[in-house]
Amino acid sequence: MTDPKGGLAPVSTRVMNLATFLTQIARREPDAIALVMGETRWTWAEFEARTDALAHALQTRFGLQKGDRAMCQSQNCLEMMQAMFAVWRVGAVWVPANFRQTPEEVVYLTQSSGAKLMICNAAFPGHAAACKAECPDLETILSFGEADFGPSVEAITAETMGNRPTVAAVDRDDPCWFFFTSGTTGRPKASVLTHGQMAFVVTNHLADLMPGLTSDDASLVVAPLSHGAGVHQLTQIARGVKTVLLPSERFDVAEVWDLIREWRVSTMFTVPTIVKLLVEHPSTAIADHSSLRYIIYAGAPMYRVDQQKALRTLGKVLVQYFGLGECTGNITVLPAYMHDADDSPTVRLGTCGFARTGIEVQIQDDQGAELPPGQTGEICCIGPAVFAGYYQNPTANAKSFRNGWFRTGDLGHMDEQGFLFITGRESDMYISGGSNVYPREIEEKLLTHPAITEVAILGVPDPLWGEIGWAVCVGQGVTEAEVLAFLEGKLSRYKMPKRVIFWDALPKSAYGKITKKMIREELEARGLIGEGVSA
Known part of the structure; x- marks a missing residue:
């Protein structure tokens, strides 16, 4: 089969629905523990059944269809994981907000995404009320927990348990997630992540960040599931790794170490400020962290002095990656074996690593020409992890892409061996x-x-x-x-x-x-x- 230009056209662009990751592990290890929060435990079979039940209700009772957007306003909870997979199962798009945002900010996200359905934690009635009043496309509001503003996901799940939805067939470029930027340089923009892109991201995370994960591993969630931590947990589910959530919003370092010891946690995703808190807390001196293999940090630079403290306290378990939400973290990686507390001649001080598998990184000048090693310019990248563009924002798309390259807005330089050194945001200079x-x-x-x-x-x-x-x-x-x-x-x-x-x-x-x-x-x-x- 050829296209009009004489090249080979794809016979099919069909890809796996991301929710199938859950189905696969539920078949392999139905009775193993999947999710933990406080005293609550879900097995993989329970997680799968709850997801099926909710997805069936979303389809048949609330009319959620392929391509519809589903907003989520909630702190971390087990039901949030259930809802994410249920939304994907019906082919809809997951649109999570940062739960610390104000009602007005969430109204903007709901309006700009055109969300048809909202799932809001019972702790945020003001957010639900504001969205109901000001978002004309919003037809349905559900709740995590009992609330006056809508039926609860828990009750809906119980009512429909045993039913199965029609799992949506998806193509590589079908959207699955609107990943909102932080809005540090203006109003947040919705980065469109797709099923095909995210399947690559999961594979890449497993290859570059956490090689060798099995269902014997456990992952502790210490960041909001609405952003990078959600991508991280999708990766864990792909390998049957149990997910342990903190029992409350409160970040208690001693409690974190207790959970790491109890569940033999081997992997965590976090940011440098949290690593710093963990390392410097008094409870760390007596903590059992022997099970930790990968503490993956991203989202901001980790200063060398903090890096050294962490390595001397926890051992060589740090893994750094550099990547924006638009690339879901897939730009560079500095693996654990390349982290060293000593400033020896073999240690590349200040680097955030080399290009992720399948990703090409260039330093470009203002005209888009590649700069030689050592010269500072804009960090740009191409590869299957790069998002499909900003939702309904042609101006931002035109600014963010040049000759097919995604422009990160970050400045840096590369050495002769291809290691990247970030100088800072272009706006910080x-x-x-x-x-x-x-x-x-x-x-x-x-x-x-x-x-x-x-x-x-x-x-x-x-x-x-x-x-x-x-x-x-x-x-x-x-x-x-x-x-x-x-x-x-x-x-x-x-x-x-x-x-x-x-x-x-x-x-x-x-x-x-x-x-x-x-x-x-x-x-x-x-x-x-x-x-x-x-x-």
């Missing part, structure tokens, strides 16, 4: 006296000061230099003069921050990331920068 300044380098230097635990460098407008650097630090027993004296000789003069400010804590996003946007907003709120304020 500032120009002082005509010279580009990349905050990451300065932040790394400051964090080697024993009294400083967190830091962010921002460019602030200046009438003489255009922009100057401010250091916003968390630390005790140190002064601005001492910090500046500490940096003397470690940085070029133009990179030296002109002001050092101390706060009790740096504002963080709902995913635990330190974001420059939030810090800048806090500086404005405190009257330190902004119109009419002189730097």
Whole structure:
């Protein structure tokens, strides 16, 4: 079969529905434990039966069809995992919100996605009410737990237990997940993830991040399932790994170590700030973490001093990946064996690794030409993990793709061997006296000061230099003069921050990331920068 241009056209683009991962492991090991939360346990057979029951109800009672969008507003719970697979089973699109977002923010996500159905945890009646009032496409609201705003998933499941849905046939490019960006540079955009793309992502995660997983493994969830942790758990289900959820929203480090010991947890997905909390907590000194094989961290750079502490405390179990939601993490990987606490000549300090399997990474200039090793430019990539584009946003798509390459908006350089070094977000870079300044380098230097635990460098407008650097630090027993004296000789003069400010804590996003946007907003709120304020 050929296309009009004479090439070979695909006979079929049909792919496996992602919900089939659950069916496959339920057939192989029906009685093994699949999900754990507090005192509740679901076997794989129970997980499968509950998913079938809910999917049947979504199809027959609520009219959810292939291509419809289903919004979810909830903190982590077992039913959230059930609902995700049920939505996929009928061919609909999973649209999870970050549960810490405001009702107004979730209204925007619901409107912009055109969601037909919403599943909202009973703890968020205000979110359900706001969406019901302001989202004309929204026909049905269900609840996790008993609520006045809609029937509960638990009751619906019990009523339809034993029924099976018609599993939707899907093509490679059929959407399965709207993965919203964090909105750090504007309103969130819906990245369209597809069944074919996500099947590649699962395979790639297993190959590059967690090789050798079996049903003897266990995974602990310490991040919201709405984003990277949800992708991580889909990967665990593909190999029959049991998923252990924290019993509540509260992050208790001692409790985390207890769960790791009890369930012999071998894999976790998290962000550097959480790794830092785990390493520095007093309970870690007596914790049994011998079962841990992979602590996968992403979402933000991990500073070298924190990396060293973690490696010396936990051993060589750290795995880093770099990747945006648009690529579901699949850009680079720094595997566990390449992490080392000692600064030996063989250790590539500051790298986030090499290209993931099946992914090509380039450093490009402003015109899209590839730059040679050592030169800083925009990090761009191509490969099967790259998303299908932003939903109904041609302007963002035109800006984010060039000659087929996805433009990450991150700056960096590569060495001769193809290892990537991230300089920072393009939006974080500032120009002082005509010279580009990349905050990451300065932040790394400051964090080697024993009294400083967190830091962010921002460019602030200046009438003489255009922009100057401010250091916003968390630390005790140190002064601005001492910090500046500490940096003397470690940085070029133009990179030296002109002001050092101390706060009790740096504002963080709902995913635990330190974001420059939030810090800048806090500086404005405190009257330190902004119109009419002189730097």
